[in-house]
Amino acid sequence: GGDAGGTGEGPKPLDELVVGFSQVGAESGWRTANTTDIQGAFEDAGIELKFSDAQQKQENQIKAIRSYIQQQVDVIAFSPVVESGWDAVLNEAKAAGIPVVLTDRAVDSADDSLYVSFLGSDFVEEGKKAGEWVVEEYADADDVKIVQLEGTTGAAPAIDRAEGFADVIGADDKFEIVASQTGDFTRAGGKQVTEALLKSNPDIDLIYAHNDDMGLGAIEAIEAAGLTPGEDIKIVTVDAVKDGMQALADGKINFIVECSPLLGEQLVEIVTQINDGETPEKRIVTEETTFTQEQAVEALPDRQY
Numbered sequence: 197g198g199d200a201g202g203t204g205e206g207p208k209p210l211d212e213l214v215v216g217f218s219q220v221g222a223e224s225g226w227r228t229a230n231t232t233d234i235q236g237a238f239e240d241a242g243i244e245l246k247f248s249d250a251q252q253k254q255e256n257q258i259k260a261i262r263s264y265i266q267q268q269v270d271v272i273a274f275s276p277v278v279e280s281g282w283d284a285v286l287n288e289a290k291a292a293g294i295p296v297v298l299t300d301r302a303v304d305s306a307d308d309s310l311y312v313s314f315l316g317s318d319f320v321e322e323g324k325k326a327g328e329w330v331v332e333e334y335a336d337a338d339d340v341k342i343v344q345l346e347g348t349t350g351a352a353p354a355i356d357r358a359e360g361f362a363d364v365i366g367a368d369d370k371f372e373i374v375a376s377q378t379g380d381f382t383r384a385g386g387k388q389v390t391e392a393l394l395k396s397n398p399d400i401d402l403i404y405a406h407n408d409d410m411g412l413g414a415i416e417a418i419e420a421a422g423l424t425p426g427e428d429i430k431i432v433t434v435d436a437v438k439d440g441m442q443a444l445a446d447g448k449i450n451f452i453v454e455c456s457p458l459l460g461e462q463l464v465e466i467v468t469q470i471n472d473g474e475t476p477e478k479r480i481v482t483e484e485t486t487f488t489q490e491q492a493v494e495a496l497p498d499r500q501y
């Protein structure tokens with residue numbers, strides 16, 4: 197049942213635990229690596245993981261969470277597609293006594309008793325790292341036209357990566373974001389938006405894409421327009437999945453801020469703590485680095501995802 201463990205029943209054997217996980221979708225290389233890692237970690241731990249793919253729709257995630265409540269799973273984990281609109285369903289989980297863990301993305305609920313722990317990256321920090329590279333790269337330029345490819349509208353990483361970046365480049369008015377549009381974290385979205393924007397802004401200097409996949413789509417659009425990505429138009433992205441790192445090593449992307457999708461082991465740890473009646477840390481921030489083109493060449497052979 198949905199007992200948090202430790203309130204009389206004591207811990208369950210791991211092979212009797214059931215966790216329900218609601219994933220955002222399969223929109224990017226990051227996401228598929230995240231799914232593989234989480235499923236693998238639960239398999240290794242011998243804990244049953246029920247999995248559902250919301251295809252980037254909040255209503256599907258809410259349905260999945262309600263179904264996990266109905267099934268009285270021991271823990272619900274989910275990666276919220278957008279930040280807002282979760283209070284009702286999270287209150288239902290709370291009323292049913294089922295602990296909820298947020299993985300990867302945050303919710304904007306004012307009541308933080310609606311979840312036990314939030315495991316994932318600091319997206320504002322990622323946006324700042326992208327901005328710091330841009331400031332350094334263009335130290336001697338007097339005018340820099342930037343296009344921003346935003347992630348899914350309303351998603352924590354889209355909001356926070358825009359904010360962190362703007363904070364840093366905003367200190368110097370030579371940086372101008374001439375257009376900022378969502379590509380929904382997909383390759384097709386990044387390509388489409390870039391194609392259209394290149395027509396209205398042919399003289400842009402830099403594209404800041406909120407993930408590798410949109411940057412990879414932008415590369416296709418830039419090449420189709422007869423320009424050289426990485427040279428005529430520089431590209432900065434976030435994630436550092438294999439395809440992104442390859443493009444960085446090939447000189448088509450200029451800089452990548454890492455965002456690690458490998459959250460499986462830490463999620464298993466949180467679930468076992470809950471089962472043991474312990475209180476997991478409320479916020480667990482993923483550790484990550486950045487990559488230049490040279491560093492990508494070095495890191496690529498050992499990159500797992």
Ligand code: GYE
Binds near residue numbers: 226
């Ligand atoms: O950067 C992007 C994915 O939430 C951190 O979602 C995640 C983001 C990741 O689609 O590639």
